[in-house]
Amino acid sequence: MFYHVKELQYHAKPECPDPVFARKLQEILGGQFGEISVALQYLFQGWNTRGDGKYRDMLMDIGTEELAHIEMLATMIARLLDGAPDVELDEAAKNPIVAAILGGSNPQHTIVSGLGAMPADSNGNRWTADYIIASGNLLADFRANLNAESQGRLQAVRLYEQTDDRGVKDMLSWLIARDTMHQNQWYAACLELEAKENIVVPSTFPRELEKQEVAYTFYNNSAGTKSAKGRWAYGPSIDGLGQFNYFENPVPFGDKPKLNPAPPYIHDTPP
Amino acid sequence: MFYHVKELQYHAKPECPDPVFARKLQEILGGQFGEISVALQYLFQGWNTRGDGKYRDMLMDIGTEELAHIEMLATMIARLLDGAPDVELDEAAKNPIVAAILGGSNPQHTIVSGLGAMPADSNGNRWTADYIIASGNLLADFRANLNAESQGRLQAVRLYEQTDDRGVKDMLSWLIARDTMHQNQWYAACLELEAKENIVVPSTFPRELEKQEVAYTFYNNSAGTKSAKGRWAYGPSIDGLGQFNYFENPVPFGDKPKLNPAPPYIHDTPP
C-alpha cells in the first residue's frame, strides 16, 4: 500500500517557460526508458518476486522512488508549458521564435492536455507496457534494469546538453545522479546473483541438454574478420565452462525445408 | 548487402504436428524477446555504429545469424501446424483433444496465415519495434543485448519444458546453446568497454555536473530494511568512485508544487 506527500523529492522549477523543451522532456517521462517504464518495471518485478525478501524489499524501494521521478518530470513539464503562446501561422512570418514553437512543440500540449504533462514520449507516442519486463528470474530482470538505467541516464545527459535553463539543468543533475546510483545498484545486485548462480540465465537448466558443441562458437556471418579481435572470439568463456572459438566460414547444419501442402479447407494456393 | 542459402542453420522438424505448441512457440519468434527482436536490434545497432569497426563487424555477424533463427522458427511453426484439424464446437463434446485445440491454438493460424508462422507472440500480438533499442552508445546497447539473450534463453528453456516432441526439443537445444554463447559474448563485450570507460553510462558526462551527494545513496522508500543487506547498501560503489550509503528514512528535498493558472484560451477549469 502507498502513501503520498505533497513535497517533491527534488526541485522541478525552470527559469523560463519553453514549450519546445517541454516536448523533448516528455521522452524521459513517458518514453521507452522514461520514469513510467522504470517505476512500473520495478514494481511489477517486486510484486512478482517469489524468492528472497531482500530483493523484493529493494525492488519496492526503488520502484516507489521512481514514482517520485514521474511526479518531478510532470511538474517540470507543466511549468515549461506555462503561458504557452497561442501561435498562428501568419505570426511566424514576423518572428522566427514563433516559427520554432509552432514546429517544435507538441500540439497536444495545448489541444489535449491543457498545458499538462502527458504519458507519452517526445514524439507524442503514448506509453505502452510493451516497454517493460518482469520475468520471475531476477538475474535476467536486473540486467533489464541495468540497461534501463543506462539508456535513461544517456537520454537525461543528452537533454542536459540541449538546454541552458538553470532550473532544468538542476533537476536533471539530480536525476542523472540517481541514475548513477541505480546503475551501480543493479550492477551490484547482478554480481551477487552471478556469484551464487552463474552468468548464464537461467542457471538451472542442465547444460547437457543444450547443444554444447555450439555453446561457445562465434559465427562470422558478415564478411570480414574484424570481429575476431574481440574477447568473445578466443580464450575461456566468461561463464568459465568453455573456450570461445571463431568460425570464419559458417555453414548450415540443417536441410532445405520443404513444407507439406495445406489441406483443401485452408484454401492456400493450390499445389 | 545480404545473401541467402536455402539450408537452415539447424534442423527444424517436429515429430508430430501440434497447433497448440505452434501458438506457444510464436513467443520466441515474434514476442518481446523473440528472434525478430534480436535480429533487428543487432542490425540497427550495427548500421548505426560510428565507432570501432570491430563492434560493427560483430553486430553484423550476430544480427545476420539471428535472421537464420527467425527462419528456423518460422519453419518449425509451419510444420507444427501441418494438417491442423478443422475443429468445431460440437466435436469437442466427444473429444477433449479437440476441446484443447479449439482453445489452445491461435485462430489466426487458420483464418489469417493459412497454417503459416506469423510475426506475432503467443497471444497473437503483432511484433512492434517498441521492443528494440539502438542508442549509439555501445555499452548501453550491449547491456540491452545481454538482457535480451537472458530473457530469450529463459523463454526457450520454459518452452523446452512444455513439450515432449523430440524434434522440437532438438531445435530448442540448438537455440538455447546459441543463447549461452550470446550471453557470454555480450558479457565479454561489456567487460571490454567497461575496462576502457567506466561502468556508468555514459562515461563521458563530467561527474561534477551531477548532484554528487546523492549519487551513491540508497533510499528506503518501502517500509522495512531487508534491502540494507544487499551489496548496494554499503561498501565502495561498483564504479570505484564513491561509497554506498543507506537512507533509512528518506525525506523530500523539494517543495510542494503549485502551478500557475492556465491562460483563458486554454479553457482549463476556471480558477
Add this chain to the structure above:
Amino acid sequence: MFYHVKELQYHAKPECPDPVFARKLQEILGGQFGEISVALQYLFQGWNTRGDGKYRDMLMDIGTEELAHIEMLATMIARLLDGAPDVELDEAAKNPIVAAILGGSNPQHTIVSGLGAMPADSNGNRWTADYIIASGNLLADFRANLNAESQGRLQAVRLYEQTDDRGVKDMLSWLIARDTMHQNQWYAACLELEAKENIVVPSTFPRELEKQEVAYTFYNNSAGTKSAKGRWAYGPSIDGLGQFNYFENPVPFGDKPKLNPAPPYIHDTPP
C-alpha cells in the same frame, strides 16, 4: 444499412490553405476523442443494445450523424492542405513561414496521403479502437459518451482559439454547437436511467455482497486534508444509501504478501 448523400452536413471550406492547422485539426478527426471515436463508439453501442428500442434508435441516430462529422473534417483538412508548398531546408533560411511549415506540418500529409486527411491525431498516431467502449450497460456507456463529448468540445474550442480563418471558425462553431447538444443529450439519458436504476453501475449487483463498511469511505492517502472540504467527504452519499466518511490516517487491512516459490520447470530465480 446506410445511405450517403454527397452534400456535407455543414460547410467545410477554409479561407486559405494552412498545412500547420491541417495537422492540428487531425486531433478531432482521428484522435482519442475525435469524430472516428464517437462515430464508432455510438454505432457499436447501438448494434449491441439488447434492451429498450428507444436507446438503440437514438444511438443509431447520433452515430450516423458523427459519420457526417468525420466527412466534414476530412474535407476541411484536404482543403487546408491545398497546394501545400514543396518546402526544403535551405528555403527556411530566407523565409520563417517556410521554417514554420517545415516544422509544424505533418510530413505524412505530403509523403503518405498525398494531401488527404488521415485517420490519425495531431501527432500522426493512427486511430485505434483502444479509444472506444461499448459494455452492454447503457448507463455506464452514456457516461463514457458524456465524457467523450466533453473532451471533444474542449478540444474543438481550443482549436477555435488557434486560428483566424473564418471558414475554419465557421465549421468549428457548428461542431461545437452539436457537442453542446450531445452533452445535453447524454446528460438527459443518464438522468433517465439513474432515475430508474440508481447512480451506481451496475445497479443489479446485490449491495450486501460488497464490503459495505468501505463503500462510502474517503481515504486520505496523500498527506494534507484539503480533500476533506469536498462534498464527497461528508453528508449523505449521492446514491442515497449511505453516509460519506473521511479517514484521515488510512491503514492497511491486509497482510504482507509472501508468494510461494515457483516450480522448478519455470526456472525463476532459485529460492
Add this chain to the structure above:
Amino acid sequence: MFYHVKELQYHAKPECPDPVFARKLQEILGGQFGEISVALQYLFQGWNTRGDGKYRDMLMDIGTEELAHIEMLATMIARLLDGAPDVELDEAAKNPIVAAILGGSNPQHTIVSGLGAMPADSNGNRWTADYIIASGNLLADFRANLNAESQGRLQAVRLYEQTDDRGVKDMLSWLIARDTMHQNQWYAACLELEAKENIVVPSTFPRELEKQEVAYTFYNNSAGTKSAKGRWAYGPSIDGLGQFNYFENPVPFGDKPKLNPAPPYIHDTPP
C-alpha cells in the same frame, strides 16, 4: 513523493490456484478500465491540476489508493498461478481440466512472466496510455473518472459471477465497494463543478460563438422515431439555456465538396 508499506490494503488470497481465472482477472489489472488505468489517470490529473488545491489533494488521495489496488491484483494473480501445471496436448486426451487449462490460460504467464502478473488485459494486450485522459479541465476529467469507475465496477461484478473461490470473491467484494465509493465521489465532484460552472464543458466558451440554432436539435438520422420518446427530444435542455427539438427528416446544410487537383509534385492520380 511516495512511501510504501508491505501490507496490502486488503487481503488477496485465493482458496485455490486457478490459472484460467488468473488470466481473466488481468482485465481489471491491466485492461482499458483496470487499476493501472485509474491510478495513472488520477495521478496525471492531480499533477497537472492548476486550480483549486482541494481537487489536487483529492486526486492524489485516490490515485495513491489505486496503486494499492494494482498491488492487490498483482498479488492475487501470482497466487492463482501458483503451481500452474506443466500441461501438454496429449494429456488433454485424458483430462478435460487439462484441456481447459491449455486453452483458457495465458501462455505468457508461464513463458514470459514466470507465474507473475502482467501489465496486460485478459487477452494479453499490454496496457497502453491510450486508455487515459487528463485534459486540464476538471469537469471533463471527472466525467472520464465517473465512467472509468462505472466500467470498472461492471467488470469486477462480472468477474465475481464467474468464480466460486471464496478468497477471490472476498477481494472482489472489497474492490466493488471501493468502486461504489468512487462512483459516488466523482458524481459529487461533478455536481460541485456543474453548480459553479454549467453542465456544458468548457463553460468558458462564449455561447454566441457557437452555431446556436443547432445547439439543442436532435437529428433523426436513422429511420424510425422511437428516439423521439427520450427526454433529449423535447422540453427544456439540461443546461437550462434552450429547448430540445426533434428533426424528423434531417437535411444537409453544406454543399457537395469538390477538391482542387493536387500539384504535380505530389503525383496523385492525374486529373
Add this chain to the structure above:
Amino acid sequence: MFYHVKELQYHAKPECPDPVFARKLQEILGGQFGEISVALQYLFQGWNTRGDGKYRDMLMDIGTEELAHIEMLATMIARLLDGAPDVELDEAAKNPIVAAILGGSNPQHTIVSGLGAMPADSNGNRWTADYIIASGNLLADFRANLNAESQGRLQAVRLYEQTDDRGVKDMLSWLIARDTMHQNQWYAACLELEAKENIVVPSTFPRELEKQEVAYTFYNNSAGTKSAKGRWAYGPSIDGLGQFNYFENPVPFGDKPKLNPAPPYIHDTPP
C-alpha cells in the same frame, strides 16, 4: 452525410449460439482485413479524391455498403454470444464442451462487452488505422483494395469451412459473393487506370530520372535458380518499356559505409 435504416443488408441470424465461433468471426469484423478496414479505407479514399467524380462516387458507394457489413457481423456476433454460459474451471472436469468454451471463447465478450461484438480481431487485438491506406493515387489505392478483398474473401471462406451452422453459412455466402463482386470491381478499375496511365505507379515520374539500368533486373539473392523460370525473369516487361533480365550472381554496387564519429554532446561510444 449519411442515413441509416434499421433493416440489415442481409440476414444475420445463427441457428444456435456458439461463443467460440463468435470469437473467430471477430476476425472479419475487426481484423486487418475485416469490414471496419474496408469501410474506412474506401471512405477515406473517397473523401480525399481530388480527381474524377466517377471514382469518388464509386468509392462512396462501396464504402457505405461496407458499413452495412460491419452491422451484419456485429449483429451475428451478438447473437452467437446469446446466453453464453457462465463457465467455471471445475465444470470443465465434467464437460469437455465447457472446457472448449473456457478456452476457445474471448473472455472480453463477457467481461468487457457484455455479450456484444467488439472492434477487435479473433485474438482480441483492437482495430487500428495502421491497417488502412489512402494515398491520393487511385491506381495505387485500387491495388490496396483488390488485395483487401482478396484477403477478406479468403478469410471468410476459411471461416465458412469451420462452422456447420446454416444461419452463419448463409450470411457468409452473402459476404463471399459481395467480395467476388468487389474483386471484379477493383480489377476493372485498375484496368481502366492502367490503360490511361501505365502499370507502374506513379506514372507521372519521368523514367529518365530513375536508374534505368536496374529497372528490369531480377537479382538472385537466394542461392538456387528456380526463380529464373518465372515470367518476371525473361521476356518483355509488363509495362512494355523494357526487357526482364536475370542476374544469377548479384554483386554490391556501393562501398563499405564508414560513419563519422558523433559530436561529443551526443555521448555515443567514445571513438
Add this chain to the structure above:
Amino acid sequence: MFYHVKELQYHAKPECPDPVFARKLQEILGGQFGEISVALQYLFQGWNTRGDGKYRDMLMDIGTEELAHIEMLATMIARLLDGAPDVELDEAAKNPIVAAILGGSNPQHTIVSGLGAMPADSNGNRWTADYIIASGNLLADFRANLNAESQGRLQAVRLYEQTDDRGVKDMLSWLIARDTMHQNQWYAACLELEAKENIVVPSTFPRELEKQEVAYTFYNNSAGTKSAKGRWAYGPSIDGLGQFNYFENPVPFGDKPKLNPAPPYIHDTPP
C-alpha cells in the same frame, strides 16, 4: 540461412547533412510501406510457402534484396544526421534555419538513437507487424506485394521531389528503379497465377456455395449515378463468369435485428 557483405547494394551518401530530411526519409525505412515492411513481408511469405518452389525461391530472392535496402536507408539517415546541431530555442530568434531544424527534425534522433536511424516512420511511430501480410494464398499475397511496391514507389518519388541533395536523389533513383522492377515482377506473377486459377481469390471455393445472385451487382449506396459510368457497372465481369449490373436504388434484404436480453449475471442494462 543468411550471409552479409559490408558493401552496400548501392551508394548512400548525401552531399550535406540535413536532419529535417533525415526525419522524412524514415517514412520509407520504417513506415507502413517502408523497406522493413517489404523485407519481412516477402520473407514470411517465402518461409510459409507450401506450394511451388519457384515462388518460394523468388520470394527469398527479393526479401533478401529488401534487407539491403533497409541497410542503405539506415546508412543514408545516419549520414544526414551527421553533426546535427545542438539547437536551443533562443537561437531560433536569430536564425530561421535553426527554427526549422528545431521543428522539422525528430527529437528522438538526438535523444534516443544518438544520430542513428530508427525503425520508425516520419512521425516517429515505431514499425509494427500490423503492416504486413502472409496468408498462404500466393495470388492474394502477390496483390499485397504489388500494392506495397506501388505505395512505396509513390512515397519515394514524393521524397525525391522534396530534396535538392544530389546524393540523396541518386540513391532514391536506384530505389525507384527497383520498385519499377518489383511492380513489374508482382504483376507478372499475378498474371501467371490468374491464368492458372481465376482472378477471384480463393479460386478453390465452389461458386455455387456463394450467393450468386449478388456476385456481380454494383450497389449505388451514395446518391448520384456517376459510378454507373465505370467498367465495373456493365458488361461481362472480369472473371468471365457473370455480367455486371447496376442497382440504382439498393434496398435491404434482411430484417430489423432485435437482440435477446442478456442473462442476469452479465449485468447489462436491465430490460
